[in-house]
Amino acid sequence: MESLGVKATKTGLVPDKLVRAGIRILMEGRNQSLISMSCDERAAAKLAHVKSQKTSAIATHTNVANEQHYEVPTTVYDLCLGPHKKYSGCEFDTDNETLEDAEVRALTTICERAELEDGQSVLDMGCGWGSFSLFAAAKYPNGRFTAVSNSATQKAYIDEKAHERGITNLTVITAEINAWKNVVAQFDRVVTVEMLEHLKNYEKLLSRVASWLKPTGKLFVHMFTHATQPYHFDDGWMARTFFTGGQMPSSDLLLYFQSHLTIENQWAVNGHNYQLTSERWLENCDTHKIALIKILDDTYGQGEGYGKWIEWRLFFLACAECFGYNKGETWYVSHYLFNNSPGIE
Secondary structure, three states: HHHHHHHHHHOOOOOHHHHHHHHHHHHHHHHHHHHHOOHHHHHHHHHHHHHHHHHOOOEOHHHHHHHHHHHOOOHHHHHHOOOOOOOOOOOOOOOOOOOHHHHHHHHHHHHHHHOOOOOEEEEEEEEOOHHHHHHHHOOOOOEEEEEEEEEHHHHHHHHHHHHHHOOEEEEEEEEOOOOOOOOOOEEEEEEEEOOOOHHHHHHHHHHHHHEEEEEEEEEEEEEEEEEOOEOOOOOOOHHEEEEEEEEOOOOOOHHHHOOEEEEEEEEEOOHHHHHHHHHHHHHHHHHHHHHHHHHHHHHOOOHHHHHHHHHHHHHHHHHHHHHHHHOOOOEEEEEEEEEEOOOOO
């Protein structure tokens, strides 16, 4: 059913109203498969998920993930995202607020909840297009910011924007997280925004993060989550097209990995905010349809651009419906603040 539905929608002939209805049916089915288990089954499934992570590499299928998201031409994101190029959930005060204002509100929230202060050394782990690093480096001019991405395209973009804005306290490193081990610098803060969903072994990752932090340092995490149950993106259109090697964490999943860092605070950001973020991206995608198809034609081959544009539309539609499901109370963004002291296994 899913493959036939995806095949039909990729023609571009199915109205959005029907596409959205189909996505809602799939989300309902996914959620019911997670919550219809008995309490014993849910506990066993979660523990099995945790154990599977501890025997995995930190990241898998990194080359595929790069192709799906991060080596796509920067101009695609220029046209689809907001001016800060924040490729993650934003925060809206009202449904009619601009994407730029929602980006700034979300970035400000990160700075506040990460307890940033001017003069700190800060690592942005999985920096994307630099929305946080560029924002925070300008906000805290005496701080020292290091941004790490496994995408050369993203490094080039961030370096260019930092130069344009006169930002001199930001260094960008291109590195693959599995290989990034021998870090000499000690940081006051490590911030990571929607990177952990692409990773597997949180135990190894947090062990490394603890070694990068000063004794009084802290880790701030922003990631999207399911309210109760984690699951891997192992099959289906979303897994194949946009999240190969990724997972949907549960809101409590990180709490199972406290042998190196201890949870200090946790927050939830209702999924309606991400729904609105995705709807804004979709609007931009539609507004710039002709330009995007040309860019995608040039990237993937003449005649391929329209199909790729449809895939991006479907991605934004799927995200909007996922995070809007159940009024944003089932899939949503979670924030965490960890301090650098051993917690519990």
